Amino acid sequence: MSRDGIAGLAVLAASLVLFVLTLDLQDSPMVPVGPGFYPRIVLGLTALLSLGLVISDCLAQRQRRSEPPVAVATAVAAKERLNYPLVAISFGVFALYCIALPGLGFRIATFAYVVASNAVLAPPRGLKGWAGSVTLGLLTAFITWLVFERYLSVLLPRGRWTQF
Amino acid sequence: MKRFTAATTGVALLIALLPVSSALAVYPDRPIKMIVPWAAGGDTDNIFRPFAPLLQKYLGQTVVIANVGGASGTKGAKEAKDSPADGYTLFAVHDYIHSTYYTGVSDVNYTDFEPVCMISSTASVLTASPKTPWKDWAGLLADAKARPGQISVGATLGSTSHFFPALVEKAAGIKFKYVSYEGLAPRMNAILGGHIDLTDANMTQKGKVEAGQLKFFAIATEKRNPELPNLPTLKELGVNVVYDVNRGVMVSKGTPADVIAKLESSCAAAAKEPAYAQAMKLQATDVRYMGRKPYAEWLKDNDELNKNLAKDLGLLKR
Amino acid sequence: MFELLGAGIVNVLQFKYLIPLFVGTLIGVVGGALPGITITMTIIVVLPFTFGLEPLQGLSAMIGVYVGGETGGLITSCLLGIPGKPSAVATTFDGFPMAKKGEPGRALWLGIWASIFGGLLGAVFLVATTGPLARIALQFGPWEFFSLFVLALSMVAGLVEASLAKGLVAGALGMIVTILGNDPVMGQKRLTLGIPMLEGGIDFLPVLIGVFAFAQIMSEVERMGGAHKAIDAVQRGVSLAVSHLKIILEIVSRPLLLLWSTFIGLAIGVLPAIGGSAANMLAYDQAKKFSRHPEKFGTGTPEGIIASEASNNANVAGSLVTIMAFGIPGDAVTAVMLGALTIHGIQSGPLFIVQNATLAYGMFAAYIVAHALVLAILLVGVRWMLRIVEIPKATLFPVVLVLCTIGAYALSNTMSNVYVLLVFGLFGYAMVKFGFPLAPFILGVILGDQIEINLIRAIMTDANPWLFLTRPISGSLLVLSVASLAFAIWQHYRQRARVATEVEADF
Known part of the structure; x- marks a missing residue:
């Protein structure tokens, strides 16, 4: 089974679980159809569609098997190698930022995030490189703070631990 | 370049410190x-x-x-x-x-x-779509008695715009059908297009009555409103409802x-x-x-x- | 109508609106020119700035970004041979060869002037059709709206990707996002999965920001860290000076090409959720088919540049029509605009132009004035654009993500939207990796609640379910949506004979 089939199975499972959950929903006092009416339609439809995706993938799989697999292999080899660890680390740093934001406050967390993320994406060389990262972090944190809080009356999170 | 960097860093730090002093303000x-x-x-x-x-x-x-x-x-x-x-x-x-x-x-x-x-x-005003056949409350009442549960009312369910027509329903001994339309603005759209027959509105929509986009039937006050002296109160019409x-x-x-x-x-x-x-x-x-x-x-x-x-x-x- | 437009232009020319419009246009031009930064991403970055502004100020800034971005993309396309954004891909085919042949100025300004002509022709369409279309839409009851939204979803699912099943599943997943938390009619809790944060439902903007920003940025990050390809750029010292009159003549002397490309751009724009990336390729293809010398395409022919650029600017006008008359976003950029309207509590849809005439005509005016601003910006600054393009991605991406975070947080001043951003960022990236199109997903998220509300309203108004088919407008819309699905299936079978090619995700 290829990635389509796997994705289809995952969606099928999720929609079935949610469908079962809608069965517990109570009807609403003022609306002729309860809050579960539309979700059941959507989830039923999704389940059918994802089932279709799985089936068509299996059929395509059989067809593919009958053909020589050379074309597929070369296509994979031709694809450039992708840097997945960097993607994972980038997501990780951003997740940490989201978690730290309410605790550290916008300014500190943003400064730390920008420096860290910049350093991950392009490892700074020497003191000058780090100075560049730190400057970028400071500028981003404080210019956005200034513009949003002072001029646009958009309030940004203050730190629960730092009161800053 | 280096001096520029140092200077901007300094300015940024200064900006950062400023709000701290004002954090204690009233x-x-x-x-x-x-x-x-x-x-x-x-x-x-x-x-x-x-x-x-x-x-x-x-x-x-x-x-x-x-x-x-x-x-x-x-x-x-x-x-x-x-x-x-x-x-x-x-x-x-x-x-x-x-x-x-x-x-x-x-x-x-x-x-x-x-x-x-x-x-x-x-104060609430009983309002009808321009596409409805009724000229006034009497027409509506007769029709509502003839077709119970058929006349549709746009309302924010469970809210004041549901209560007011429900009070009218009870006082006049008729039955409406309710359709969920959140807030007055979407209700006005629906009544303009004739997708609902009646709704609860108020004097804020007076301009639309003059433009022929709405029909006001009655106001739910004790006395008539000086802004629209021709609009009868529900009490005058024998429906004992006062609602604001x-x-x-x-x-x-x-x-x-x-x-x-x-x-x-x-x-x-x-x-x-x-x-x-x-x-x-x-x-x-x-x-x-x-x-x-x-x-x-x-x-x-x-x-x-x-x-x-x-x-x-x-x-x-x- | 046109006096209202005049008043709108006078209104927008006030400093209060002109400044956000100018800044938006400038950011748009820069964002459009930066490879790896799409217009969608640029507008997401601008979004939080508009929270604190008046509605027209914020929308002016966004329209500026949109128009500026469509034009800015051609700079990198022509001079570096890398499209600044998907909707300028076709421009590289002829723009870059022409620039390499020693005519970078001609390539660039042909593109810029074609953009402006295409855009202004689009403006005529925008102003002339939005009102009448909105009047038609005013007759729409819950049945018609339900069917219209279903049509929009099925069209997008069918047209965006080669695989219809995946497009439909993506759309359905978007609708599932809207059923979580509570129901939109009575606010009853449902499917909260035991997460208190979900009780209020999920706002569509953090989902949209997360999906688009992360899918795009992480797809770039994947390719970082490896050996960089040397850029085969046009030398910096070369002169970009041209005779503007000659260039304008060159475009105007091909009226059919200009009009047809504009028409394609508008048509693609009006169709929901298909952006300029489809418009410029289609227009280029058409220009090649109708040309007397198709063999010259790809070697630096002016027709190629004109077709691509006129169509992608006209596409903006088409998208604005759909959002203003029906409240359906024409693409991801207008989806963000729809969000900005919602934040200011303005409902887009058939009554928008009547109830908010000043705002609507202000938006038309901003669209027109933005073209003049783009021209001014490029006349002065085209030289510096090439420098700005050199900003490293490692610098850009963290700043962009910080602004995305602010955008999500400031929507309702809660961290929960930031967590939504993170979760859907991961989800969006996974969707791209599994080859699911993003456009139907986003449209599903945006329209899900509206579909439900209109369905329930229809049932409450009349229990007869056949009304969806027997009411003429509603019925024909549903027939059209079935037809669009059938067309997609037919096309799918036709294409199966050809080699299946991996299509780049449409942002």
């Missing part, structure tokens, strides 16, 4: 958000929009209106309830807070808030007393502004100011009243 030291739990262009929005800049004048901080519509106005109520009790989130409320609680639409009750002030009172919607400002429970006091005094001053009276005249709404204490008393009475109404109408779910 309330309010930053902009205040006012949650209007309905779409813009509705009546609640029309009443609080002119009020906000006046309130801002006395508070000395920007008051930003945030329209948080959805789920019979309870989405905004939930957001207001969950906001920190620091006086930076105000809640523009009306009587629906009681009705949605008793009809089981929402778990948020008026007791989840601290009242600040009441600012206005708007009262709007005020609340904050989260637990907001410090000095913050509420500051809000109350600003609110009182803003409500006395001639500009406010002028704006309310345009909306054909009465200025009805009540301070914190009388408003709290009034809320208690009104809550009891709404509970009984819900019970009478068979909508009570608590």
Whole structure:
């Protein structure tokens, strides 16, 4: 089974679980159809569609098997190698930022995030490189703070631990 | 380049340190958000929009209106309830807070808030689509008796716009069919297109009657409104219903007393502004100011009243 | 109508609106020129700035970004041979060869002037059709709206990707996002999965920001860290000076090409959720088919540049029509605009133009004035654009993500929206990796609640379910949506004979 089939199975499972959950929903006092009416339609439809995706993938799989697999292999080899660890680390740093934001406050967390993320994406060389990262972090944190809080009356999170 | 970097870093640090000194300043030291739990262009929005800049004048901080519509106005109520009790989130409320609680639409009750002030009172008007065949109340009544449960009414379910037609229903001995349309603005769209027959509106929509986009049948006051002297009251027509919607400002429970006091005094001053009276005249709404204490008393009475109404109408779910 | 437009232009020319419009246009031109930064991403970055502004100020800034971005993309396309954004891909085919042949100025300004002509022709269409279309839409009851939204979804699912099943599943997943938390009619809790944060439902903007920003940025990050390809750029010292009159003549002397490309751009724009990336390729293809010398395409022929650039600017006008008359976003950029309208509590849809005439005509005016601003910006600054393009991605991406975070947070001043951003960022990236199109997903998220509300309203107004088919407008819309699905299936079978090619995700 290829990635389509796997994705289809995952969606099928999720929609079935949610469908079962809608069965517990109570009807609403003022609306002729309860809050579960539309979700059941959507989830039923999704389940059918994802089932279709799985089936068509299996059929395509059989067809593919009958053909020589050379074309597929070369296509994979031709694809450039992708840097997945960097993607994972980038997501990780951003997740940490989201978690730290309410605790550290916008300014500190943003400064730390920008420096860290910049350093991950392009490892700074020497003191000058780090100075560049730190400057970028400071500028981003404080210019956005200034513009949003002072001029646009958009309030940004203050730190629960730092009161800053 | 290096000197430039150092200089900008220095400036940035300086900017960073500035707000620390002002953090200890007295309330309010930053902009205040006012949650209007309905779409813009509705009546609640029309009443609080002119009020906000006046309130801002006395508070000395920007008051930003945030329209948080959805789920019979309870989405905004939930957001207001969950906001920190620091006086930076105000809640523009009306009587629906009681009705949605008793009809089981929402778990948020008026007791989840601290009242600040009441600012206005708007009478309900029974309104019909221009595409309906009836010329007046008598025509509607005859048709409604002939076709029970067929005439559609657009309403925010469980809210004041549901209660008012329900009271009319009961008093006149007829039966309507209700369709969910959140807030006055979408109801006006639907009634314009003829997708619903009747709705609860108020004098804020007077302009549309003159333009032939709506038909007013009757107003739910004791006496006729001087702005539209030709419009009969429901009482005159033999339907004993008097109904109005009262709007005020609340904050989260637990907001410090000095913050509420500051809000109350600003609110009182803003409500006395001639500009406010002028704006309310345009909306054909009465200025009805009540301070914190009388408003709290009034809320208690009104809550009891709404509970009984819900019970009478068979909508009570608590 | 046109006096209202005149008043709108006078209104927008006030400093209060002109400054956000100018800043937006400038950011748009820069964002459009930066490879790896799409217009969608640029507009997401601008979004939080508009929270604190008046509605027309914020929308002016966004329209500026949109128009500026469509034009800015051609700079990198022509001079570096890398498309600044998907909707300028076709411009590289002829723009870069022409620039390499020693005529970079001609390539660049042909593109810029074609953009402006295409855009202004689009403006005529925008102003002339939005009102009448909105009047038609005013007759729409809940049945018609339900069917219209269903049509929009099925069209997008069918047209965006080669695989219809995946497009439909993506759309359905978007609708599932809207059923979580509570129901939009009575606010009753449902499917909260035990997460208190979900009780209020999920706002569509953090989902949109997360999906688009992360899918795009992480797809770039994947390719970082490896050996960089040397850029075969046009030398910096070369002169870009041209005779503008000659260039304008060159475009105007091909009226049919200009009009047809503009028409294609508009048509693609009006169709929901298909952006300029489809418009410029289609227009280029058409220009090649109708040309007397198709063999010259790809070697630096002016027709190729004109077709691509006129169509992608006209596409903006088409998208604005759909959002203003029906409240359906024409692409991801207008979806963000729809969000900005919602934040200011303005409902887009048939009554928008009537109830908010000043705002609507202000938006038309901003669209027109933005073209003049783009021209001014490029006349002065085209030289510096090449420098700005050299900003490293490692610098850009963290700043962009910080602004995305602010955008999500400031929507309702809660962290929960930031967590939504993170979760859907991961989800969006996974969708791209599994080859699911993003456009139907986003449209599903945006329209899900509206579909439900209109369905329930229809049932409450009349219990007869056949009304969806027997009401003429509603019925024909549903027939059209079935037809669009059938067409997609037919096309799918036709294409199966050809080699299945991996299509780049459409942002």
